[in-house]
Every structure is written in C-alpha cells, then in structure tokens.
Amino acid sequence: MSQTVDRALSILPLLAEGPANLEQVAARLGVHKSTALRLLRTLHEHGIVHRQPDQRYRLGSRIFALAQQAVENLDVREIAHPHLVELNARTGHTVHLAVHEEDEVLYIDKVESRYPVRMYSRIGKPVAITNAAVAKLLLADLPEQERRAVAQRLDYPRYTARSITDAKTFLAELAKVREQGWATDLGGHEESINCVGAPVRGPDGRAVAAMSVSAPNVVVSADELLGLLPLVRRTADAISDEYSGKTPEKERHP
Amino acid sequence: MSQTVDRALSILPLLAEGPANLEQVAARLGVHKSTALRLLRTLHEHGIVHRQPDQRYRLGSRIFALAQQAVENLDVREIAHPHLVELNARTGHTVHLAVHEEDEVLYIDKVESRYPVRMYSRIGKPVAITNAAVAKLLLADLPEQERRAVAQRLDYPRYTARSITDAKTFLAELAKVREQGWATDLGGHEESINCVGAPVRGPDGRAVAAMSVSAPNVVVSADELLGLLPLVRRTADAISDEYSGKTPEKERHP
DNA sequence: TCGAGCCGTTGCAGTAAATGCAACAGGCAT
DNA sequence: ATGCCTGTTGCATTTACTGCAACGGCTCGA
Numbered sequence: 001m002s003q004t005v006d007r008a009l010s011i012l013p014l015l016a017e018g019p020a021n022l023e024q025v026a027a028r029l030g031v032h033k034s035t036a037l038r039l040l041r042t043l044h045e046h047g048i049v050h051r052q053p054d055q056r057y058r059l060g061s062r063i064f065a066l067a068q069q070a071v072e073n074l075d076v077r078e079i080a081h082p083h084l085v086e087l088n089a090r091t092g093h094t095v096h097l098a099v100h101e102e103d104e105v106l107y108i109d110k111v112e113s114r115y116p117v118r119m120y121s122r123i124g125k126p127v128a129i130t131n132a133a134v135a136k137l138l139l140a141d142l143p144e145q146e147r148r149a150v151a152q153r154l155d156y157p158r159y160t161a162r163s164i165t166d167a168k169t170f171l172a173e174l175a176k177v178r179e180q181g182w183a184t185d186l187g188g189h190e191e192s193i194n195c196v197g198a199p200v201r202g203p204d205g206r207a208v209a210a211m212s213v214s215a216p217n218v219v220v221s222a223d224e225l226l227g228l229l230p231l232v233r234r235t236a237d238a239i240s241d242e243y244s245g246k247t248p249e250k251e252r253h254p
Numbered sequence: 255m256s257q258t259v260d261r262a263l264s265i266l267p268l269l270a271e272g273p274a275n276l277e278q279v280a281a282r283l284g285v286h287k288s289t290a291l292r293l294l295r296t297l298h299e300h301g302i303v304h305r306q307p308d309q310r311y312r313l314g315s316r317i318f319a320l321a322q323q324a325v326e327n328l329d330v331r332e333i334a335h336p337h338l339v340e341l342n343a344r345t346g347h348t349v350h351l352a353v354h355e356e357d358e359v360l361y362i363d364k365v366e367s368r369y370p371v372r373m374y375s376r377i378g379k380p381v382a383i384t385n386a387a388v389a390k391l392l393l394a395d396l397p398e399q400e401r402r403a404v405a406q407r408l409d410y411p412r413y414t415a416r417s418i419t420d421a422k423t424f425l426a427e428l429a430k431v432r433e434q435g436w437a438t439d440l441g442g443h444e445e446s447i448n449c450v451g452a453p454v455r456g457p458d459g460r461a462v463a464a465m466s467v468s469a470p471n472v473v474v475s476a477d478e479l480l481g482l483l484p485l486v487r488r489t490a491d492a493i494s495d496e497y498s499g500k501t502p503e504k505e506r507h508p
Numbered sequence: 509t510c511g512a513g514c515c516g517t518t519g520c521a522g523t524a525a526a527t528g529c530a531a532c533a534g535g536c537a538t
Numbered sequence: 539a540t541g542c543c544t545g546t547t548g549c550a551t552t553t554a555c556t557g558c559a560a561c562g563g564c565t566c567g568a
Contacts, residue, residue: 001292001295001296001299002258002262002292002293002295002296002554002555003526003553003554003555004256004258004259004525004526004527004554004555005258005259005262005293005296005297006296006299006300008256008259008262008263009262009296009297009300009302010300012300012302012320013320013323015324016320016323016324016327017323017327018327018328021544021545022544022545022546023543023544023545031527031528032527032528032529033528033544033545033546034527034528034529034545034546034547035526035527035528037545037546037547038255038256038526038527039256039259041255041256042255042256042259042260042263043259043263044501045255045260046260046263046264046266047501048263048266050499050500050501051501052333052496053336053496055544055545058324058328058499059320059321059324059499060499060500060501061457061498061499061500061501062499063317063320063321063324063499064321064324064325064457064458064498064499065457066266066267066270066313066317066321067313067317067318067320067321068458069267069270069271070269070270070312070313070317070318071318073270073271073272074312079306082307143397143399143400145397145399145400145402145403146397146399146400148399149399203315203318203319204318204322242306242307244315244318245301245304245312245313245314245315245316245317245318246304246314246315247298247301247304247305247314247315256525256526257524257525257526257555258525258526258554258555258556275515275516276515276516276517277514277515277516285556285557286556286557286558287515287516287517287557288516288517288518288556288557288558289555289556289557291516291517291518292555292556309515309516509568510567510568511566511567511568512565512566512567512568513564513565513566513567514563514564514565514566515562515563515564515565516561516562516563516564517560517561517562517563518559518560518561518562519558519559519560519561520557520558520559521556521557521558522555522556522557523554523555523556523557524553524554524555524556525552525553525554525555525556526551526552526553526554526555527550527551527552527553527554528549528550528551529548529549529550529551530547530548530549531546531547531548532545532546532547532548533544533545533546533547534543534544534545534546535542535543535544535545536541536542536543536544537540537541537542537543538539538540538541538542
C-alpha cells in the first residue's frame with residue numbers, strides 16, 4: 001500500500017540474513033543507492049538497524065527490545081478466552097487454562113460445563129500438579145535438568161487408585177507427554193473425572209500455558225473424551241498462533 | 255529522513271505496549287485515520303503487525319522471527335575480533351574468545367601474545383573446563399539446575415596444586431563468578447599462567463561467549479594482571495553491545 | 509424496528525515528499 | 539601520487555503520500 005514503507009520493511013529480512021552494505025541493499029531493493037541510504041538512515045534513527053564499525057548494516061537492538069516487550073505485554077488469557085468459550089460451546093464440557101509458576105500450576109481461566117454435574121476448580125487455585133493434564137503439559141516442556149529437579153521436589157499424594165505417586169512414574173509420563181504433544185488425566189485426581197489437554201506455545205516454541213477439557217465419567221466415557229483430542233489440539237494451536245501473532249491463511253482475494 | 259517510514263516505525267513501540275485500534279494509533283501519530291490505516295496495512299502485509307479478531311493491531315510474528323534469525327546469523331567471532339586485537343595491542347598479552355557447547359568450552363579465536371613466552375592453546379581446542387576463566391564464566395551463566403548437573407558430570411583433573419578438584423568447590427567458584435561478573439584462573443591449569451576474563455552477552459542478557467587475557471608469571475604478576483580487569487570488562491561489554499546491535503552514545507551534532 | 513453513533517474504509521485532488529541523477533568526498537590499495 | 543570503490547549530498551522532476559469528506563457496516567439503545 002505504501003511504497004516507501006514497503007521498501008523499508010523489505011530491508012529487514014534481507015539484513016536478518018546477515019550484515020550488508022549500502023550497495024547490496026540498494027541492489028536487492030531495485031532502487032538507487034541514495035534511496036536505499038535514506039531508508040536505512042530512517043531505520044537507523046529508530047534503532048531498528050545498526051551500523052557496524054565497517055559501515056555495514058545489521059538489525060539493531062530495537063528489534064530485540066520490541067519483540068521482548070511485546071510478549072511481556074501480551075495477555076494469554078485475553079487471547080485464549082474466546083477460543084475457550086467456543087470449545088465449551090462445541091463440547092459442552094468444562095474448559096481450563098493454566099500457567100506454570102514457581103513449582104505450581106495455576107488455573108487462570110475457566111469456562112463452566114453446561115451439564116449439571118461440574119468439577120471443582122477455581123481460577124487462581126493451584127492444580128493437582130502431579131496428575132492434572134495441564135500440569136503435565138507445562139512441566140513436560142521444561143528443560144530436562146529442571147524437569148528432573150522439580151519432579152524430585154514434589155509431593156505425590158494418592159488422590160485415587162490411579163494417581164501418580166512417585167517421581168519416576170511422573171517423569172516417564174512427562175516424557176510421553178512431551179513426545180506426543182498432548183496429555184490426559186484419567187481419574188488420577190478425582191476418581192470419576194477425566195481430562196484431555198494440549199499446550200499453548202509462544203513465538204519461541206515454549207509452552208506459555210496449557211488448556212484442557214474435563215468431564216465426569218457419568219457424562220462421557222474416557223474414550224469419548226479422547227475423541228475430542230483433535231478438536232482440543234486445534235484449539236490450542238489456534239491460540240498459540242494468535243498469541244504469537246501469526247496470521248493464518250485466510251483472505252485469498254481482497 | 256523519510257517521513258513516511260518514520261511514522262510507520264513510530265507505530266511499533268506504540269503497539270509493543272499492547273494492542274491498539276486505528277484511532278488510537280492515528281491519534282498518537284498525529285495523522286489522519288486514513289494515513290494511519292495505510293501505514294498499518296503495509297506493516298500488516300509484511301507480518302510486522304498482526305490484526306486481532308477484534309480488529310485491533312498488535313506486533314506480529316515477523317518481529318519475533320526476524321529477531322531470532324538475526325541472532326542465529328550473527329557471528330560473535332567476527333564482531334569480537336577487532337576488539338580482541340585492540341586489547342592485545344594495548345596489553346601485549348594473549349587474548350582468547352571461547353564459547354560453550356555440549357559440556358565443552360572451546361576456543362574460537364585467539365590473538366597471540368607479543369612476548370616471546372606464550373601459552374599453549376589452539377583455536378577449536380577444548381579448554382580446561384574446570385579451571386579456565388572463560389569456562390567459569392560460561393558455566394556460571396547456566397540456570398542453576400543445569401549448572402549443578404554439569405558440575406556433577408565433569409572430571410576434575412589436578413593440573414596443578416591450585417587446580418579445582420571437586421564439584422563443590424567448582425560450584426562455589428561459579429557462584430562467585432556469577433555474582434561478580436568476571437573470573438580468573440590463577441595457576442589452576444598451568445602453574446605459571448594466570449588469566450582474567452569477562453563474559454560477552456547477547457541481547458537477552460545471556461552469555462554467548464567469554465573472553466580472557468592470559469599471561470605467564472614471568473611477564474606480569476597476578477596482581478598486575480588483575481589491574482587489567484577494568485579494561486577487560488570494558489572490552490567484553492563493548493563486544494556485547496555491538497553484538498546486540500546497541501549503538502553507543504556517540505554523535506551529538508551531525 | 510429503527511435510528512444514531514462509532515469506526516474502519518475508499519476515491520479523489522492537491523501538493524508535499526520521495527526518487528534518481530550526477531557530481532562530490534573520503535578511504536584504501538596500487 | 540593516482541585510481542577505484544563506496545558512501546554522501548543538492549537538486550529538479552514527478553510520483554506517491556496526505557487529508558478530506560463521504561460511505562458502509564456494526565452495535566447499542568430507545
């Protein structure tokens with residue numbers, strides 16, 4: 001739409017490949033040297049572009065600062081909420097969103113089941129970290145050393161007969177979750193409740209949150225709940241994409 | 255220099271603060287809505303700006319992708335080299351640059367001492383990881399869990415009487431190094447050789463490399479070498495800034 | 509149901525601002 | 539010293555950016 005800006009922005013991916021001098025930039029833009037110079041100057045004034053001692057141009061610190069500030073000011077909950085609502089509308093079950101924080105995993109959003117039977121949980125409340133699907137997802141994403149250390153520190157209460165009650169089993173479960181990219185909790189926390197969940201990832205690929213769908217046995221069987229897995233994963237991926245600022249393939253013709 | 259580009263770039267820090275709609279952007283730029291719209295469109299086409307479902311604008315994934323690609327294609331050695339040469343010119347001693355890679359710390363650049371007595375080292379060769387100043391610096395920067403795990407895995411050869419020979423001592427030394435932001439090796443690897451070093455940090459604050467000045471006892475005493483510390487640190491910081499694309503305060507009037 | 513208000517979008521005419529040219533300048537190597 | 543290579547500047551041309559005003563879609567309230 002705006003030619004000047006268009007040209008200026010086209011410089012960025014070019015410089016991301018590595019340092020380049022004025023002539024190279026001008027050549028790849030297909031413009032006169034003087035034009036390229038003025039564009040680079042403007043980018044330079046904004047700190048987007050950095051000038052090396054050898055006069056060549058590179059991407060500058062401002063790019064890093066902007067990227068960092070942008071993620072800091074992003075609110076997962078705000079972005080995720082509409083997706084959670086939609087998933088709840090489609091399935092009718094309780095949907096949770098959780099984050100990891102200092103050896104705890106906390107619910108930060110929840111959309112209640114439309115069925116009369118509901119499970120107990122509250123926004124801001126720590127989850128059953130050794131069994132909840134969202135906890136497995138978030139801990140599975142940690143680097144190996146830290147994952148092992150955390151697993152050692154935890155308590156393993158036997159909520160039910162199917163609870164995970166030791167670090168070794170837990171780590172094995174995390175490895176599986178890490179591998180497959182989704183997690184379940186089949187009666188490990190509350191006897192009659194099953195969950196299936198998937199991670200929400202940020203622009204760097206790390207899990208920033210996790211979401212799950214929970215339902216009691218009496219409403220749907222574990223197998224039926226697992227049938228929702230593709231939908232849950234698609235939802236989580238959609239949140240990830242939106243959180244990362246990715247624009248999905250949409251508009252074909254204007 | 256270029257008004258259009260200047261305005262377009264001014265939008266970025268504004269959006270980094272959080273999502274904003276067209277009017278807000280136009281207002282803060284001091285331009286007509288239609289002008290802001292066209293700028294945002296251009297930014298959008300380049301993926302720099304993302305449009306949320308609620309029509310508001312945010313920074314897009316391209317920012318993150320660019321920042322990431324830029325650091326990947328950056329060569330610390332290339333940037334550091336002139337600084338190392340200058341430091342060597344000023345001090346006369348051997349200057350090393352090293353990086354951390356899979357439980358090893360490797361020399362990736364070296365500027366030889368001007369004195370006849372030289373120390374043995376080679377580019378590409380692993381350093382004495384339990385004693386070298388550069389190794390301490392790079393390992394001290396790891397997250398605590400990983401640092402502990404690495405320390406356990408290492409061997410602790412007794413090169414000299416002053417070598418570090420156990421994990422506990424090593425971890426204590428790393429903690430000290432982490433705290434003070436610089437490191438030494440006083441005869442821990444070779445009896446008669448002392449080193450003093452400082453870390454090179456990337457835009458995110460993590461150490462991407464470390465550099466050191468080494469000299470034999472017969473040329474300068476350990477105390478004299480320590481006198482070079484401020485210079486070494488300034489050099490390392492200068493490399494860090496340049497690596498991160500920071501432009502130091504320079505030009506006052508054009 | 510209708511209408512008012514809010515915001516984003518579009519077409520257009522005027523002109524400001526970007527472009528390319530050509531000449532200059534500074535550095536480096538021959 | 540001299541020539542080449544690359545970045546920089548002043549200027550005339552005209553392109554393409556701007557602001558205006560009118561339109562359109564949507565939401566909210568009467």
